[in-house]
Amino acid sequence: MELKRVVVTGLGALTPIGNTVPEYWNGLLNGVSGAAPITRFDASKFKTNFACEVKNFKPEDFLDRKEARKLDPFVQFALVSTEEAVIDSGMDFDNLDTNRIGVIWGSGIGGLKTFQDEVTSFAKGDGTPRFNPFFIPKMILDIAPGHISIKYGLRGPNFSTVAACASSTNALIDAFNYIRLGMADAIISGGSESIIHEAGMGGFNAMHALSTRNDDPATASRPFDLDRDGFVTGEGSGTIILEELEHALARGAKIYAELIGGGMSADAHHITAPHPDGLGAKLVMKNALKDAGLTTADIDYINVHGTSTGLGDKSESKAIVNVFGEDAYRLNISSTKSMTGHLLGAAGAVESIAAILAVKNDIVPPTINHFTDDPEIDPRLNLTFNVAQKRLVRVAQSNTFGFGGHNASVIFRKYEG
């Protein structure tokens, strides 16, 4: 059977450097850091007391107060970025077959804040179980696509994807597959995460995964820099509306780009450490290229996973050189996590938006906070250090790798009739 073509027709973003897509993109091009001391709780006893929080966000501005109270922040974030994307797409659900519009949504953890609060409250009591009836439906990860479907009346495929920091890239790939197989006309996809609270920060700190540059948060996320010391947690949400091409054309939709390939792989190596030779990273990039029917010469920009950890950045850069050969030195590479921090399960969606807008606007957002070259990172790679670079971006690839050894990568191309 002939596969359908899939295009991007709506975007929404709620990020540490901007609460809408235009603000986020502007922040990316201007090299804005979203990192600052944590305001959500007293983090003074934590090894890391800064993060990339979403700023000036009041759920009541977007949601009914009673409803907001029943939603974990990761769902509040999801509903806000999705509303932006739905408006942006111009979709009028009253005049579309909503049985064929789905929601596939990623998150790394789901309602960790809700879990923390409920269990803490139980532990402080005398053993009498006084769990809130909203505890479970507020916490479970799949409640995010559930709420989105309820809000807009969308009755197509609806579920969540979980692959740690690759979660929302997996959501995009699943959505892509269902649409190109003709099983849905459009799917609201993306991901959201909220882990900047005691359990999330304490847990990641215990793994020695986080930067502890408490004296200078804004420069802490420094992917590929010699003095990188771990990732910086971020939070937020990204929504990408994927739509079957003919369906989009029939309603005269604005088209940002075409999603042309998705690849997946596993490291099969270690629960948290990347494979030292980047085995899974190499495989996932190759798989995505193959799915897209492209060669390495076709890619102009890779938005890398690039979390600012010692091992991860090194193995990913090696994997790119290995897969792309001489083409590796022709394309632009950047880690926008240098600005947004690591949005974990939302990273794939938020970074895919950066890749899509790079394709649309022919500008590559930078990897900020580069001070000192790391001799173990190939100096011939163009890592787009510190300042955005204008160039023709015909095709962009976005990589995400998750704890558990899950890798997922997607490829977007300029839409040309």
Added chain:
Amino acid sequence: MSDIASRVKAIIVEKLGVDESEVNPEASFTNDLGADSLDTVELIMEFEKEFNVAIPDDQAETIGTVGQAIAYLEKNVK
């Protein structure tokens, strides 16, 4: 209005996000104040917490209006 009544009303206003003027004794949680079954369970739990009482399930089922909640608590809170 008794102290218990005013505290009950404050909880209902907070949890159900309704206007205080709607919270009259005859108002049904589900029919008048927009509560679903989970909201009702949560309200009962909040009453238990606020007044430090345990409301057994068979009793909780008889509490469907603002007035019934106030009457139950006035009788059972020491």
